[in-house]
Amino acid sequence: MVSTLVNSKNGHLAFKIFDFEGQGHFDHIHRNNYYSLIFLKQGKGSLKADFASYDLKDGSVFAFSPYQPFMFAAEDGIKGLAIQFHPDFFCIHKHQNEVACNGVLFNNIYEPPFITVSATQEQQLYPVIEQLRSETKNTAIAQYELLLAHLKILLIYLSRIKIEQQPDLQKNTGDNDPPFILQHLKNAIEHHFRTKHSASDYASILHISPKALGRITKAYFNKTLTALISERIIIEAKRELYLTSKTVKEIAFELGYEDEYYFSRFFKTNADVSPQIYRESVGFAAGEQ
Structure with missing residues (x-):
């Protein structure tokens, strides 16, 4: 039916x-x-x-x-x-x-x-x-x-x-406990995803080796750290494309990409459509209406 x-x-x-x-x-x-x-x-x-x-x-x-x-x-x-x-x-x-x-x-x-x-x-x-x-x-x-x-x-x-x-990742607070590290990782991504795009950036912030952080991320989130960062950037880009009338160049710059065309390729790789097609098919400037 x-x-x-x-x-x-x-x-x-x-x-x-x-x-x-x-x-x-x-x-x-x-x-x-x-x-x-x-x-x-x-x-x-x-x-x-x-x-x-x-x-x-x-x-x-x-x-x-x-x-x-x-x-x-x-x-x-x-x-x-x-x-x-x-x-x-x-x-x-x-x-x-x-x-x-x-x-x-x-x-x-x-x-x-x-x-x-x-x-x-x-x-x-x-x-x-x-x-x-x-x-x-x-x-x-x-x-x-x-x-x-x-x-x-x-x-x-x-x-x-x-x-x-949802599991409470803040129950354990030991410095070497994976849930504690993951909560700090989530906080770091939410705070820095507009300016820091590499896995090594977040490993440095958390004072852990990129390899160790990658293993923990994969085990708990079932994703690589790079994928996690990319997804967070794409979610914000989609939000801006839908809610605002900002140009793709403006959105790219606010998300830490000086090259609009590099950002568009990054978006299409992760969303399977270009920023322009996403905006045309999902909606445009809904937050300004």
Whole structure:
């Protein structure tokens, strides 16, 4: 069953909810220009997202941002449902204070892009999903407003579950304890990603060898340190491209790249599209409207 709403101004997808079953769904790399929430009811295999791979588990909910690459390599048929929405329909950057899902469900480079929900949590989530499904078929007054309200509730519920499941990296404070180092690494990346782009920069800040820091990063984040840094830069670039009317050159300079063309190549390598195409397909200057 598929329910779709289309943006009447440009003909692009606004909101979509559908059930899926079988091998043919998400079995190749997806780089969509909208957000995706995928509820896996049944399936075994692996998820490949960005630079990492994870095991599939029944009852998982996956959250992917625009142009974030992902695919499922299922051992047998998978079954579930998906909710997809364009940033023009609901922008998590603009509504961060309302739903607090940016950096939790979406655009979180430090945690896997999924959560596992319990039977009790499913009883809370699925009635909201059914309300979304029902409202997509209802052409009565204020349809979009009700859809947005239900979507916000769903995102809040999912964000709460994700926060409950995130490990507390600050419990241990020994200087040689990996969680302690990782918390300092996260703080360093958030503070310096606009000016420091190499793994050795962060190893120097943390007073640890690049090789040792790389091993710890790979073990805990399932990503290389270089990939982690690149993802953080790309997330900020996407935010600026979507929310502002700054030129690519201005955005590149603010992110520590003096050469606009080098930055554009870096962006395309990591996002699979150029900054210009990303802006055209996702949105433009939404924060200034």
